Amino acid sequence: MIDLTLHDTGPQGLRVREFYLGRQPILDRNQALFGYELLFRNAPVGPAHISSNLTATAAVIAHASQLGMEKTIGDALGFVNVDADVIMSDIFPFLPREKVVLEIVNTMQPTPPVLARIQELAGHGFSFALDDVSGETAAVQALLPMVEYVKMDMRNTELSALIRLAPRFRQDKKKLVAEKVESREEFKNCLDLGFDYFQGYYFARPVIMSGKKLSPSQLAVMELMTLVTSDADNHEIERAIKRDVSLALNLLRLVNTPAVGARQRIDSLSQAVTILGRRQLQRWLQIMLYAEPSKRGHSMTPLLMLATTRGRLMELLAGKLRPSQRESADIAFTVGIMSLMDTLFGIQMGEILQQIPVSDEVRGALLRREGYYGGLLRLTECIERIEDMDDIIVPTLRDLAMSTEDLVELELAAFEWSDNVVRYAL
Known part of the structure; x- marks a missing residue:
């Protein structure tokens, strides 16, 4: 069992292989593959002492990177969830900065030390996304100048909010990512609203055509x-x-x-x-x-x-x-x-x-x-x-x-x- 621990955050003795991972495709407006959101889940087995999924994220990323990030994402970008503990950690030498987007969870408080650390990492070439944005809160306003991508959840955001916020973020030159797009109709609506990227399995849902024949x-x-x-x-x-x-x-x-x-x-x-x-x-x-x-x-x-x-x-x-x-x-x-x-x-x-x-x-x-x-x-x-x-x-x-x-x-x-x-x- 490989044991990777962080120097300054997270529980010691974390057994980092006690996790499983998923990846969800992110497509562009032409439905070409653009990236994947990498989802790490801590498995509730064995003696690992982990209080949440994100607590283990840094160690898991380190391990996945050692196995080979290119195996996980290929030529695409990898979007990885991070919170304040991860941002303040020293995992970043493990990550290929040109291949990874650090996705800030919406529960993170933008304290001055965290904002300074984000600024530092951006200076080293890392890019950031702001996850699950549904309004212009004080936290969103503080983080917005530092992020390249804004992600909005189609399941948990009212259409009126989408119509109001999408032009606002596009005006600030942010790239918009629609999450949980599960139908062709939702994809079309997001296209009309000017979203740049789309995450969800709408492309894998069969659209049955009556009387259709094979080519x-x-x-x-x-x-x-x-x-x-x-x-x-x-x-x-x-x-x-x-x-x-x-x-x-x-x-x-x-x-x-x-x-x-x-x-x-x-x-x-x-x-x-x-x-x-x-x-x-x-x-x-x-x-x-x-x-x-x-x-x-x-x-x-x-x-x-x-x-x-x-x-x-x-x-x-x-x-x-x-x-x-x-x-x-x-x-x-x-x-x-x-x-x-x-x-x-x-x-x-x-x-x-x-x-x-x-x-x-x-x-x-x-x-x-x-x-x-x-x-x-x-x-x-x-x-x-x-x-x-x-x-x-x-x-x-x-x-x-x-x-x-x-x-x-x-x-x-x-x-x-x-x-x-x-x-x-x-």
């Missing part, structure tokens, strides 16, 4: 997936790929990503089919549904990132829980990546499963979150929404006989793998 490219991938899972020979699969030029190019791009780990560059479709094998080829076809050329672009980036992260985390969880069952991990990946296809296609999941042959076990997991894989999917969805679901995670981990330390290690591995896929696929 030719999507159908080509689906048909190829059917060939791969059947007894079709490699030459037949290769011919099917060659019939769709964009599909062939996209496949070659994907199979040469670091995430595949090929020992040599794959330059031909024959090589791709032979070297990858059926299992890997099916996996990359599933990913390509989210990155197909007709859909590629800003709006697909967060959905592709979420789907690949979800699939990989479920695969790693299954591999940890059932280490001798390779097939179990493969099925878990499939369930994870398919679980967002209703959003991707705008079609009910039941209709999608009529076009893709899957086992009853996979069908039950996707439609009703049933069975072993349904349980893994529920856990992964809770981790994604850690802010609202963190009370479910620890009991679930206990049922699975898995430690929070294990979970964090698997999360970081999934984040890194997904970042590699998306970086090279788009």
Whole structure:
């Protein structure tokens, strides 16, 4: 157990691995990925003496940074909650100043020492956000000149307040971040109000279109997936790929990503089919549904990132829980990546499963979150929404006989793998 303690704040002997983390995407006006809010939650297990989540934040950040902040946020910015204790601490050598935004919690009192410390850190290149602003209080007015971002909660702020405050903060050249945006309508309203960035899972909510059909490219991938899972020979699969030029190019791009780990560059479709094998080829076809050329672009980036992260985390969880069952991990990946296809296609999941042959076990997991894989999917969805679901995670981990330390290690591995896929696929 690694023990990192602060020199001047926080309880001594903090066991910093007794936490779990979540990350919530922050998108720009084009729905391209801009950053993540990193949410650290202290797990109520073991002998750690921690009075609140933020008390442990500094030590947890230090530990996460040692594991590799690039694994957690990739090329995006990381927004991290801080209070007065964290601001006054000496954790900042751990943090890449160009990659991290320090998000000041709305309960913090801007005392003269705290304001001076913020000024000092800003002079060293750190940027700040002010969280959960719903009015122009004395604290907001004191902190406003020092922050670059102002975050406003769509759930807890009246529309009249948003209409009044948004122009006011924009006049002061602040970048506005809308939090807890959960529907397309809310996203559009925030766009109209001039918000710059958007945090929430509105992009992952399926918008079901009656009578919608799959595009030719999507159908080509689906048909190829059917060939791969059947007894079709490699030459037949290769011919099917060659019939769709964009599909062939996209496949070659994907199979040469670091995430595949090929020992040599794959330059031909024959090589791709032979070297990858059926299992890997099916996996990359599933990913390509989210990155197909007709859909590629800003709006697909967060959905592709979420789907690949979800699939990989479920695969790693299954591999940890059932280490001798390779097939179990493969099925878990499939369930994870398919679980967002209703959003991707705008079609009910039941209709999608009529076009893709899957086992009853996979069908039950996707439609009703049933069975072993349904349980893994529920856990992964809770981790994604850690802010609202963190009370479910620890009991679930206990049922699975898995430690929070294990979970964090698997999360970081999934984040890194997904970042590699998306970086090279788009």
